[in-house]
Amino acid sequence: MLSSTLSRPSVKHLISTCRDPQTLAQIHALVILTGSLSHPQSPGRLIAAYARLGDIAAAQSVFKTTSSHNVSTWNSLIIAQSRYNSPAEVLRLYHLMLSDGRVRPDSSTFTVALKACAQLSDLKTAEEIKTHAFGSGYKHDVFVCSSLLNLYAKCGKMDEAMKLFDEMPMKDLVSWTTMIMGFVNVGRPLEAIGIYRKMRAESMEGDEVVMVGLIQACAAMGDVRMGRSIHGHMIRRCMRMDVVAETSLVDMYAKNGSLELAHLAFERMHCKNVVSWSALISGYAQNGLASDALQMLVRMQECGLQPDSVALVSALLACSQIGFLKLGKTIHGYIEKRLEFDQILGTAVIDMYSKCGCLSSARSLFDRVGLRDSISWNAMIASYGAHGHGKEALSIFLEMSETGLEPDHATFASLLSAFSHSGLVEEGRYWFHLMLQKFGIEPAEKHYACMVDLLARAGHVKEAHELIKSMVIKPGIAVWVALLSGCHKHKTLELGEYVAGKVLELNPDDLGIHALVSNVFAAGKRWDKVGEVRKAMKKMGMRKVPGYSLVEVNGKLHAFLVEDKTHPQHEKIMEMLERLDYEMRKMGYIPKTEFVFHELEEDVKERMLCNHSERLAIAFGLLNTSPGTRIVIIKNLRVCLDCHVATKYISKIVNREIVVRDVKRFHHFKDGVCSCGDYW
Structure with a gap:
């Protein structure tokens, strides 16, 4: 039978x-x-x-109909619930097992229960299970300890994880990997690298997961040299390059500014997912290559993939950088139709509208966003500041305070910057004082830089210098450059030369800063110093960044370089500028040739001023848009004083609003007046 x-x-x-x-x-x-x-x-x-x-x-029916449960029966059902991603049910069964009292949990029980706590981020229950497990003789059990280690890492408790890790008598590859990934995920990349070095010292080889963790650590540290070394190690060891590993490489190279390598790694990928595309798009946008970012977004969609929030935020950033309002609006519409309009996307769209010159649209959207975090409020404060509306920025700040949200370092940096752009000296002094006294926020360099900028540009150059002397932290390049700009504007040349020396001591690698130093020396007729600075710039392989301006006409962007003669409409543009120059001179315009720091004839200097990129862009905009159309110009450098004066005249002659966004702020020109009140 x-x-x-x-x-x-x-x-x-x-x-x-x-x-x-x-x-x-x-x-x-x-x-x-x-x-x-x-x-x-x-x-x-x-x-x-x-x-x-x-x-x-x-499975549950078998458990219920079994007359006597042993540890195997309990564990089978607990493991079954764990595999079906029911962590709450796992913990319910665990506590039921304890209350039954007839069976003692074993290593498997504790391991799975701790895994459930990790999924739920339930540290309190985990500590109770840990106490029970260690009391039951499983303090050195590799499976229990690994599960507990994973819990600490997922909950960001890396100090507790490190203590447990050090006490573990046996460490397997999973344990080492958990520690490396844990430190990476909490933003402690140096410690992640340190764990790997300990791992190698104990003759333990890392697998592909470990390598991904190390690549992410290099991305966070900005260490492209080490990242390339890890990449080479993976190739030499013939490690499997899956989409996660390859995407991590793209992200690492992109975040470190090695965009050619990022693009090469991307193109070599056999399988690209949405995250892969988003990593490269984000890299281009973050490094200021807006057109490349937008081209990749188009390619991504041509491949049949729908962009995720990371790609869209990066695309919005790219639109913000070049002032591409039409595409920004299209992306906004796409988000409204396809995705949940969360705080991150909402803030990105608000920022885009503001930086494309549509402050009213930014405010309208801000008022419609339901849940606002401090980043959203900070973005709106910064937007008003950049457009020169310091009082409105303060109003938003006070409104934020009424919601119960506490301002942070970034909030005060945006607020103080807004005061600086509007020349609100008293307000700046008041809130700078309250920042520490009422809100307990110690001023960082960015706050000092804003205050020095506010004071120096308002003519309080000596007070700004005294503030620097009182700083409890060492003033950095941003603070000294803010003072130098004030010295240059208000012709405080003796102090300016001293500050220029301080700036040069810090070995800046920014071309604009070297140009400012050169201009300060030139204003004081210190041609020997000008020569030294320019010689140093040449020695370092640095040339002054050429000015360029962008203007959007009929949904297309048009770029103009200083003295640009390549545009198809060049002759018409020059004719327009000549007519405008004639009209401006009739109204009293006198070219400010003193701002051309070259030893040239006056007529040559005047011609150079007339060929500045923003004037070419304005003339093109006037030629190709209907009367009354608002023109928005995006410029990569600060607007010079002569162009600022000329644009005021032009706005009155053509009876149009002309908006110019330079590297610092917005200027809204209308009826011969600028919104900055000639204060920038």
Whole structure:
């Protein structure tokens, strides 16, 4: 008979190898008929088999109908619930097991229960389980410790994880990997690298997951040299390059500014997902290559992939950089139709509208966003500041305070910057004082830089210098450059030369800063110093960044360089500028040739001023838009004083609003007046 020939090993084999529910039900019936269900391990095996085939209800039924539960039975159901991603049910069963009192949890029980706590970020319950596990003799159990380690890492408790890790007598690859990834995820890349070095010192080889963690650490540290070394190590060891590893490489190279390598790594990928595309798009946008970012977005969609929030935020940043309002509006519409309008996307769209010159649209959207975090409020404060509306920025700040949100370092940096752009000296002094006294925020260099900029540009150059002297932290390049700009504007040349020396001591690698230093020396007729600075710039391989301006006409962007003669409409543009120059001179315009720091004839200087990129862009805009159309210009450098004066005249002559966004702020020209009140 069957009952006499069915042995326990064959029952185990039948259950473990069964691959379909109908056959398993027959085996289950056979086990009951033969009496094999009475074997202590049989119920647990049946529970595991039903769970493996996706029938969790049948697994629970076996558990309920089993008269006496042992640790195998409990663990089988607990593991089944864990595999079906039911962490709350895992913990319920764990506590039920404890309250039953007849069975003691073992290593598997504690391991799975701790995993459930990690999924729920339930540190309190985890500590209770840890106490029970260690008290039951599992303090040095590699599985329990690894699960606890994973919990600490996922909850960001890396100090606790490190303490446990150091106490573990046995560390497997999973443990080392957990520590490396844990430190990376909490923004402590140096410690992640340190763990890897300890791992290698103990002759443990890292796998592909470890390499991904190290690549991400290099991205966070900005260490492209080490990143390339890890990349080479993976190639030499013939490690499997899956989409995660390759995307991490693209991201690492992009974040470190090595965009050619990022693009090369991207193009070599056999399989690209949305994250891969987003990493490269973000890299281009973050490094100021807006057109490349937008081209990649188009390519991504041509490949049949829909951009995610990372790609869209990066695309919005690219639109902001070049003032591409039409495309920015299109992306906004796409988000409204396809995605949930969360705080990150909302803030990115608000920022885009503001930087494309549509402050009213930015405010309208801000008022419609339901949940606002401090980043959203900061963006709106900064937007008003950049447009020269310091009082409105303060109003938004006060409104934010009424919501119960506490201002942070970034909030005060935006507020103080807004005061600086509007010349609100008293307000700046008042809130700078309150920042520490009321809100307990110690001024950082960015706050000092804003205050020095505010004071120096308002003519309080000596007060700004005294503020620098009172700083408890060492003033950096931003602070000294802010003072130098004030000295240059207000012709405080003696102090300016001293400050220029301080700036040069800090070895700046920014071309604009060297140009400012050169201009300060030139204003004081210190041609020997000008020569030294320019010689140093040449020695370092640095040339002054040429000025360029962008203007959007009929949904297309047009770029103009200083003295640009390549545009198809060049002759018409020059004719327009000549007519405008004639009209301006009739109204009293006198070219400010003193701002051309070259020893040239006056007529040559005047011609150079007339060929500045923003004037070419304005003339093109006037030629190609209907009367009354608002013109928005995006310039990569600061507007010079002569162009500022000329644009005021032009706005009155053509009866149009002309908006110019330079590297510092917005200027809204209308009826011969600028919104900055000639204060920038």
